[in-house]
Amino acid sequence: MARVAVIGAGFVGLSCAWWLMRDGHRVTLFDAQGPGEGASYGNAGTFANYACIPVNNPDVFRNLPRFLFSSTSPLRIRWRDTPMLAPWLARFLLAATSRRYELSARALAHMLSRAFEGYREMLSANGLGAFVRERECLYLYSSTASFEAAQPSLALRRSLGVQFDTLERDGIGQLEPRLAPLFERGTLFGGSWFLSDPRGFLRMLHASLLERGMEYRQVEIESVATEARAVRLMDTAGAAHDVERAIVCAGSRSGRFARQCGDAVPLGTERGYHVRFPGTSDLISRPCGWAERGFYMTPMEGGIRAAGTVELARHEAGKNADLLRLLTKSAQAALPGLPEPDSDWLGFRPSLPDGLPVVGPSSRTPNVIYAFGHQHLGVTLGGVTGSVVADLVAGRESPLDLTPYSPRRF
Ligand SMILES: Cc1cc2nc3c(=O)[nH]c(=O)nc-3n(C[C@H](O)[C@H](O)[C@H](O)COP(=O)(O)OP(=O)(O)OC[C@H]3O[C@@H](n4cnc5c(N)ncnc54)[C@H](O)[C@@H]3O)c2cc1C
CATH class of the missing domain: 3.30.9.10 (D-Amino Acid Oxidase, subunit A, domain 2)
Structure with a gap:
């Protein structure tokens, strides 16, 4: 099992962390503000x-x-x-x-068709159904x-x-x-x-992941650098965090990490x-x-x-x-x-200008995976995105055709 860093504790990042922990990975979650404080706080809360x-x-x-x-x-x-x-x-x-x-x-409907699957087990296992x-x-x-x-x-x-x-x-x-x-x-x-309370939901999910052994660092990540077999995150205080895999789920702030990993995503x-x-x-x-x-x-x-x-x-x-x-x-x-x-x-x-998220590996290395750009649908699509990311990390075939969400489509 891998040491995986997840950058961003919104609906997408916390769902990725949940699915990765389910596969037995050692997950460290990084967020500059705290769980559910970004776009995932103030939305309309609709699935x-x-x-x-x-x-x-x-x-x-x-x-x-x-x-x-x-x-x-x-x-x-x-x-x-x-x-x-x-x-x-x-x-x-x-x-x-x-x-x-x-x-x-069509591509959105394809992902939406599996949106509930992305949450089904999460909702029943953690008291989150409340x-x-x-x-x-x-x-x-x-x-x-x-x-x-x-x-x-x-x-x-x-x-x-x-x-x-x-x-x-x-x-x-x-x-x-x-x-x-x-x-x-x-x-x-x-x-x-x-x-009934999107941030309350994410705080409870975060707490249950901590109980199950997830690590959490409240720091701002400055850069993501890829090396032969590892990924190095640098935070703004100058500390380095070395992991085998990194998942970029920093919402509207994800673009610069993609650029650092070789992808000019608009x-x-x-x-x-x-x-x-x-x-x-x-x-x-x-x-x-x-x-x-x-x-x-x-x-x-x-x-x-x-x-x-x-x-x-x-x-x-x-x-x-x-x-x-x-x-x-x-x-x-x-x-x-x-x-x-x-x-x-x-x-x-x-x-993204085409209304679709970016979900897939970076051009430079499969050790960095992007999961951002969920526009008006991050609450709805967080769970299924987490399941796709876990499939990519495990090398399992995804039930979704991921071509429309590729970071290289632009
Ligand atoms: C008004 C409004 C209504 C909406 N209504 C709905 C709805 O009803 N249903 C729906 O499905 N969607 C809705 N959405 C969309 C949804 O809220 C977003 O798509 C979703 O919250 C995005 O989640 P995310 O995890 O990608 O990003 P975010 O929730 O923004 O999380 C990103 C996290 O990354 C962290 N971060 C950023 N940069 C760094 C860094 N350098 N280092 C460390 N951490 C960092 C931030 O602190 C943040 O916590 C709505 C959005 C808005 C604005």
Whole structure:
């Protein structure tokens, strides 16, 4: 069995650690901040096994004027950052053509089809099942025109095996009576569920791995260097950590490690926000998404979390008060009775321009394996990614065709 370093303690890194420990490897987990503090903290918590449609689908072109000029657009670009964003943005738009987006949708659906397998054993073995709420996600359309416009992507989902029911006004009201009567249509996705507290889930998973012998170092890794039979990680305090294998799961910060290992992977970020409405979780029973506004309201422990939106901006840019206001006002319009939020959050989705993650060995050596870029789906795809990484380390054939997720596809 190997000594394996895992960099990053989000959904992806902790799932990799779980699967590697299951195979009997000696795992050391490294994180600069602590378990579940990155994008894995503030997300909408949905197990979105239906979400095989990348954000950059052909509708992006149709919706561009709204995205650019409407005050209710959930997608924003920070104009002064466009020179820095331009290369990623160009690839993002190029990937939105019908042919390329369908390829991405197929590859996402392929991975999503095994998403639950990635968690099944983990959930039953660690008491983690207590965080799972088996309520299907409801996606809502406030205009019939946008529901009609979504038909091609809904048809594509169906053809890729996604199951859903369509609801009209009455059905939506029966399911979630506290919602304002704003919504013309809804889709209810079969087999989806949500987590009542994503960070609580990861902290419990982390604690159970420590009990089983995983080592943990709260340090920032500076570099990953490959040697003949080993991998050397250097942390920012100057200490070296030598292992046989290293798994790069540093979310939106993974790009530089890939470059150090010979792969120029165009990893960008889609920034997203949440606001929390304290003590309101009994208003709805399930995640309710509002299509036109690009966010979910999820009844979590401590209150409803309204999470979503996409902002393209440099990593260091401050929070966008306008998007936080849009999230707050939209949630309050959808659910009359929501108070003012007591907290907000900005997180960084790790996103490749084609909407697919990078899962596979580095060009330089099979001893470094990448597992990052899960964009809007890291909660959902963490488990299956961990199982794929364990297969790669063990030299087992993966049940998934990994070609679409290769770091060399760019
Ligand atoms: C608003 C919003 C809503 C979302 N909703 C959902 C949802 O409902 N369902 C879903 O499936 N997905 C959702 N997502 C996406 C999901 O949150 C991410 O895809 C996922 O959290 C990424 O997990 P990760 O483990 O790759 O990265 P992260 O959670 O970001 O973890 C990376 C870790 O690496 C560590 N790290 C980084 N650099 C270093 C370094 N140099 N040294 C040591 N450690 C380092 C960080 O501290 C961090 O803990 C949402 C995202 C956002 C922003």
